[in-house]
Amino acid sequence: MSAVGIQTGIRVYPTQILTNNGPIFTNDRLHDAMNWDCIKLVKKDISVRGSIVFSLTQQTFLLVLSAMLVDGGRAFQGSVYALVAYWIGFLIIMVRRRRSLTQADKLLIRWGYVMLWIVSPLVTTFVWSLR
Numbered sequence: 001m002s003a004v005g006i007q008t009g010i011r012v013y014p015t016q017i018l019t020n021n022g023p024i025f026t027n028d029r030l031h032d033a034m035n036w037d038c039i040k041l042v043k044k045d046i047s048v049r050g051s052i053v054f055s056l057t058q059q060t061f062l063l064v065l066s067a068m069l070v071d072g073g074r075a076f077q078g079s080v081y082a083l084v085a086y087w088i089g090f091l092i093i094m095v096r097r098r099r100s101l102t103q104a105d106k107l108l109i110r111w112g113y114v115m116l117w118i119v120s121p122l123v124t125t126f127v128w129s130l131r
Contacts (some may be wrong), residue, residue: 048101051110059083059113078121085120086113 063083066075089112093105101109 034119046106046110047101048106048109051106055113056112059086062113062117074119074125078124079117079126082113082116082120085116 063076063079066079069075090109093101093109097105
C-alpha cells in the first residue's frame with residue numbers, strides 16, 4: 001500500500017507515520033491498533049506552476065467579464081490596473097525569493113489577482129475623483 005488518502009491534498013504515508021511521540025516506521029502496512037487521532041496530517045504543498053496557471057485562468061476570466069460590462073470601461077480599467085499591480089508584485093516576489101518561497105508567497109501568487117481585482121476599482125475611482 002503506497003498511501004492512504006484521507007481527503008484531497010492530504011496523504012498519510014504508511015512507511016513514516018508522524019505521531020506525538022515521533023515517527024513510527026512500519027513495513028508497508030498500517031498497524032490495526034494505530035491511534036488515528038495522533039497522526040499529523042500534512043497538507044500537500046502548493047506548487048508554483050499550478051498557482052501561476054490558476055492565476056492566469058482567473059485573470060483571463062475576470063478580464064473578459066469586466067470587458068463585457070457596459071459601464072464605459074471603468075471595470076475593465078480597474079481590472080487592467082489590478083493585472084499590472086499583480087504582475088509587478090509577482091516579479092518582486094520571484095526576484096527576491098525565487099528559491100525559497102513561503103506559503104504566504106504561494107498564496108499571494110495563487111489568489112493575489114482576485115484580491116487586487118476587488119480593491120482596484122475602488123482605488124481607481126478614488127484616484128480619478130481627486131483629479
